[in-house]
Amino acid sequence: MKIKRRIKYYLLRLFRIKASPQQVAFSLTLGFIPSWIPTFGIGPILSVAITKVLRGNIIAAVIGGVIGTPIWPLLFFLNYKMGSLFFIKQINLDEVDDIEYVETLNETVGSIQSGSVLFLAGSVINIIVFSLIMYGGLYILLKKYRGHILQKLQNISC
Template sequence: MKLKRRTRYYLLRFSRLKASPHQVALGFTLGFIPNWFPTFGLGPILSVGIAKLAKVNVFAAVMGGIIGTPLWPVLFLLNYRVGGLFQDNPSKVEEIVEVEYIEAVNDTVGSIQSGSLQFLTGAFINILLSSMVLYLLVFMIFKIYRRKQGDRSSFPC
């Protein structure tokens, strides 16, 4: 019950931001970007920094950072998979349960030859694609719900 109420509260607060749909969508999108990298819980903090540098809505960036945090293992896997499509060597990771996170982070940070190029290639491609999709999605949703701002039942929670 508390989770549903809290979710509704933040969705309503999100819909009533006093920023343009562009500012909110860009803030959310930029806030999601750190989740593609192993930040070990610092993603929302990095999201705030990115939002302030880009001068976009900070609350939207924090929302993007928080929403992406539990998705990190899946995003990590996608980075390797997509990177493997553009590299000669096959992906080192086939399933989420195969991911040795500490070893993978050490490989990623350690050297270009150990798989980090594959990871970084996948991450940058995923960032480009997800940013376009997230921006358009949040922009359209925010614009639609902004029209219904007076209607309190506009969010389905």
């Protein structure tokens, strides 16, 4: 019950932001970007910093960072998969649980010959592709359906 209430709260804040659909979509997308890379707990701070530099909406950026925080294992898995599509060195990952996060960090810092190239290349590709998709989808959603969604959210009881 508490989770449902918190989700409703953040959605209401997002759809009530008094900014243009472009600015909200841009800021939320910027806030989500640090979730693709290992930030070791400073992802939301990076989200805010990036958004301030690019003059976006801070609330939307924080919401984007909050969305990405619980799904980072899936995002890291997608980074490896995407990187392995573009490099000869194929890795054998079938599940999110197959990724050794400490080992990934050590390889990223210590060796270019390791799976770190796959991870880094995959993260760059994913950031670009998914940011464009996320921005476009959010822009359309906010431009066309903002009022309707806000009205529906207000009618949901928690």
